[in-house]
Amino acid sequence: MPQANAYAAQSEQSVLAPHTIERRALRPDDVAIAIDYCGVCHTDIHFAQNDWGMTQYPVVPGHEIVGRVTAVGSAVSGFKPGDVVGVGCMVDSCRHCDPCQEGLEQYCLEGPTLTYNGQDRHDHTVTFGGYSEAIVVSDRFVVSIPEALDPAAAAPLLCAGITTYSPLRHYGVKAGDKVGVIGMGGLGHMGIKFAKALGAEVTVFTRSPEKVDEARAQGASQVIVSTDEAQMEAAAGSFDFMLDTVPVQHDLNPYLALLRHDGTHILVGLLEPVEPPLNAGNLVFGRRVLAGSLIGGMPETQGVLDFCAAHGIACDVEMLDIRNINEAYERVKKGDVKYRFVIDMATLKVDG
Amino acid sequence: MPQANAYAAQSEQSVLAPHTIERRALRPDDVAIAIDYCGVCHTDIHFAQNDWGMTQYPVVPGHEIVGRVTAVGSAVSGFKPGDVVGVGCMVDSCRHCDPCQEGLEQYCLEGPTLTYNGQDRHDHTVTFGGYSEAIVVSDRFVVSIPEALDPAAAAPLLCAGITTYSPLRHYGVKAGDKVGVIGMGGLGHMGIKFAKALGAEVTVFTRSPEKVDEARAQGASQVIVSTDEAQMEAAAGSFDFMLDTVPVQHDLNPYLALLRHDGTHILVGLLEPVEPPLNAGNLVFGRRVLAGSLIGGMPETQGVLDFCAAHGIACDVEMLDIRNINEAYERVKKGDVKYRFVIDMATLKVDG
Numbered sequence: 001m002p003q004a005n006a007y008a009a010q011s012e013q014s015v016l017a018p019h020t021i022e023r024r025a026l027r028p029d030d031v032a033i034a035i036d037y038c039g040v041c042h043t044d045i046h047f048a049q050n051d052w053g054m055t056q057y058p059v060v061p062g063h064e065i066v067g068r069v070t071a072v073g074s075a076v077s078g079f080k081p082g083d084v085v086g087v088g089c090m091v092d093s094c095r096h097c098d099p100c101q102e103g104l105e106q107y108c109l110e111g112p113t114l115t116y117n118g119q120d121r122h123d124h125t126v127t128f129g130g131y132s133e134a135i136v137v138s139d140r141f142v143v144s145i146p147e148a149l150d151p152a153a154a155a156p157l158l159c160a161g162i163t164t165y166s167p168l169r170h171y172g173v174k175a176g177d178k179v180g181v182i183g184m185g186g187l188g189h190m191g192i193k194f195a196k197a198l199g200a201e202v203t204v205f206t207r208s209p210e211k212v213d214e215a216r217a218q219g220a221s222q223v224i225v226s227t228d229e230a231q232m233e234a235a236a237g238s239f240d241f242m243l244d245t246v247p248v249q250h251d252l253n254p255y256l257a258l259l260r261h262d263g264t265h266i267l268v269g270l271l272e273p274v275e276p277p278l279n280a281g282n283l284v285f286g287r288r289v290l291a292g293s294l295i296g297g298m299p300e301t302q303g304v305l306d307f308c309a310a311h312g313i314a315c316d317v318e319m320l321d322i323r324n325i326n327e328a329y330e331r332v333k334k335g336d337v338k339y340r341f342v343i344d345m346a347t348l349k350v351d352g
Numbered sequence: 353m354p355q356a357n358a359y360a361a362q363s364e365q366s367v368l369a370p371h372t373i374e375r376r377a378l379r380p381d382d383v384a385i386a387i388d389y390c391g392v393c394h395t396d397i398h399f400a401q402n403d404w405g406m407t408q409y410p411v412v413p414g415h416e417i418v419g420r421v422t423a424v425g426s427a428v429s430g431f432k433p434g435d436v437v438g439v440g441c442m443v444d445s446c447r448h449c450d451p452c453q454e455g456l457e458q459y460c461l462e463g464p465t466l467t468y469n470g471q472d473r474h475d476h477t478v479t480f481g482g483y484s485e486a487i488v489v490s491d492r493f494v495v496s497i498p499e500a501l502d503p504a505a506a507a508p509l510l511c512a513g514i515t516t517y518s519p520l521r522h523y524g525v526k527a528g529d530k531v532g533v534i535g536m537g538g539l540g541h542m543g544i545k546f547a548k549a550l551g552a553e554v555t556v557f558t559r560s561p562e563k564v565d566e567a568r569a570q571g572a573s574q575v576i577v578s579t580d581e582a583q584m585e586a587a588a589g590s591f592d593f594m595l596d597t598v599p600v601q602h603d604l605n606p607y608l609a610l611l612r613h614d615g616t617h618i619l620v621g622l623l624e625p626v627e628p629p630l631n632a633g634n635l636v637f638g639r640r641v642l643a644g645s646l647i648g649g650m651p652e653t654q655g656v657l658d659f660c661a662a663h664g665i666a667c668d669v670e671m672l673d674i675r676n677i678n679e680a681y682e683r684v685k686k687g688d689v690k691y692r693f694v695i696d697m698a699t700l701k702v703d704g
Contacts, residue, residue, distance in 0.1 A: 098612070098613070099613050104613060104639075107613040107637070107638055107639060109589065167639075170639070237461060260450070261450070261451050261456060261459040267632050267635055267636055268636070270632040270636070271632055271633040271636055272631075272632055272633075273628075273629035273630065273631050273632070274626070274629050274630040274631070274632055275629050276625075277625035277626050277627050277629050277630075278625065278626040278629075278630050279624075279625050279626075280619050280622040280623055280624055280625070280626055280644060281623040281624075281644075282644075283619055283642065283643060283644030284619055284620070284622070284623055284644030284645065284646050285459070285644070285646055286459055286644075286646075287456075287459060287519075287522070287643070287644060287645050287646065288643070288644060289641055289642070289643045290635065290641070290642045290643070291635060291639070291640070291641045291642070292632065292633075292634075292635030292636030292637070292638075292639060292640060293636065293639050294636050294637055294638075294639065
């Protein structure tokens with residue numbers, strides 16, 4: 001069935017053009033999904049604009065997908081037409097390596113198949129993401145959206161949500177822990193909610209004094225303006241965990257000094273070389289830990305949805321008409337969204 | 353009682369001069385020790401030669417001390433004259449902060465009192481270390497040397513030993529784990545022995561192809577020449593733990609790539625800025641951990657001695673006449689010792 005799709009155009013041409021792609025016929029383990037909502041992740045912008053030099057055009061971004069099942073393959077037992085489901089950053093993996101066996105498909109030794117700009121492991125076609133009417137995904141990589149969740153607000157849980165939830169759970173954040181959240185964008189605001197739901201006392205670090213009230217409204221019991229040295233020094237040695245959502249280079253050393261002994265600084269946004277350089281003494285003195293974490297595996301992705309349903313947590317979203325995607329990208333780049341754009345895919349069908 | 357002491361001379365004067373210091377009268381919790389052996393740690397050289405700009409002369413280095421109890425204070429019940437005992441890198445701490453309460457005195461929030469070039473918490477005098485006939489230390493910072501251990505070979509366990517033992521235990525290295533040990537000096541050769549005694553399969557990383565046989569003789573089941581890119585690439589993703597004993601700047605990225613997902617790289621030697629810069633992606637992809645560790649607390653320092661007694665582990669030492677200390681320092685700087693110099697303090701008394 002050919003379908004209308006939106007894609008962000010190549011290089012300098014910032015236009016939105018309709019494009020027709022063929023979704024594959026159902027394999028036995030496939031779930032066909034009519035997409036209702038798709039979150040806008042900063043990664044989408046990097047791919048749409050080929051910031052990382054690896055984009056294969058045409059690209060259909062989007063990996064925070066929520067929709068309804070329209071059909072299932074012959075071997076699918078966990079989903080049926082009408083189910084509200086989600087798809088995140090991955091649509092396949094090797095399934096046999098140690099990480100895959102452990103349900104940590106994001107660390108698949110052969111590399112997971114990304115939801116877009118990836119390569120299908122069977123027919124080797126390029127994968128297309130969620131800025132689209134429909135998607136077909138193997139059932140292992142489909143999750144159920146609990147009824148208690150608003151489907152639009154659930155979409156960003158598939159990337160921004162799981163990315164912050166997974167390390168907080170992996171490192172066992174618990175009641176009474178002092179957790180710092182660095183950055184208050186799509187990821188950071190979810191980190192605040194999760195840490196608070198786990199019983200932690202949450203401090204938000206922001207460079208912007210004007211965000212202090214916002215951070216408190218999100219649940220932070222303390223807000224530290226990271227450019228204020230006196231505030232930073234007063235907090236030395238007091239944190240158990242630091243959830244660092246900043247995706248650009250920044251000095252980690254002042255934050256490491258804020259950790260208690262045995263404290264852990266978790267990077268979920270930074271993929272660059274650490275500059276200014278990490279001071280190794282900040283790890284050795286205090287037996288501190290610097291760790292990284294990438295989205296989450298499929299069992300835990302279901303887990304974050306269930307956790308949100310149980311705790312009444314949702315992402316704060318601004319609904320978006322897909323015809324405004326390029327303006328939305330510019331606003332995301334400026335951090336001008338509270339806190340995640342979600343495309344209402346009905347706006348695509350109007351054009352279809 | 354005034355005693356003869358050796359000290360490495362200031363700055364450029366590489367001479368050995370006798371110096372008389374007064375050891376304090378016993379406080380109720382004090383243990384007076386006649387020193388028989390003292391290991392030579394690279395840190396001693398840094399302090400003797402004021403490499404870190406913080407030396408207070410005269411300095412008496414030495415924090416791998418083994419000797420016999422000569423007297424105890426009125427409140428000491430755990431030691432009696434004649435006991436063979438050890439003193440490591442610390443002689444006091446605040447005793448009331450969280451780390452101290454947890455037996456992690458090395459992370460004392462007020463800073464532990466170092467065995468030499470530290471400041472006594474009571475009389476504010478400078479502390480003098482183990483290149484000496486005697487030392488007086490509060491009982492909390494004295495450990496028992498098990499009878500099964502050769503006292504000379506036990507001395508380096510107080511620093512080189514505990515420094516490598518502590519993180520292997522803290523991170524739960526166990527039978528079947530694949531452990532890499534980077535560097536094969538005083539610390540590294542102990543790391544090999546401990547990891548092997550814990551049941552791990554040990555690989556040694558060395559820049560020197562001529563050290564391959566040595567490393568195997570120490571118990572390594574595999575040796576990788578770290579400058580050989582093909583060998584490094586072949587080992588990608590295969591290690592659970594990396595014990596990094598290198599005290600100078602080196603590129604961590606090729607080693608991080610050798611870790612499995614959830615693997616841990618432990619720094620015990622490096623205190624400098626990490627250059628070339630750490631690539632954050634190496635932590636995020638694979639959920640890898642970069643951690644630091646500093647010596648060990650007092651309960652664990654007793655623990656490493658007991659572990660060595662139980663497992664027949666000793667440090668490989670070269671006995672040293674203290675009159676040759678300056679030559680020994682030059683050899684340590686060149687890595688020309690297998691694997692730790694230990695001063696026979698009887699050679700000091702000859703001069704006394």
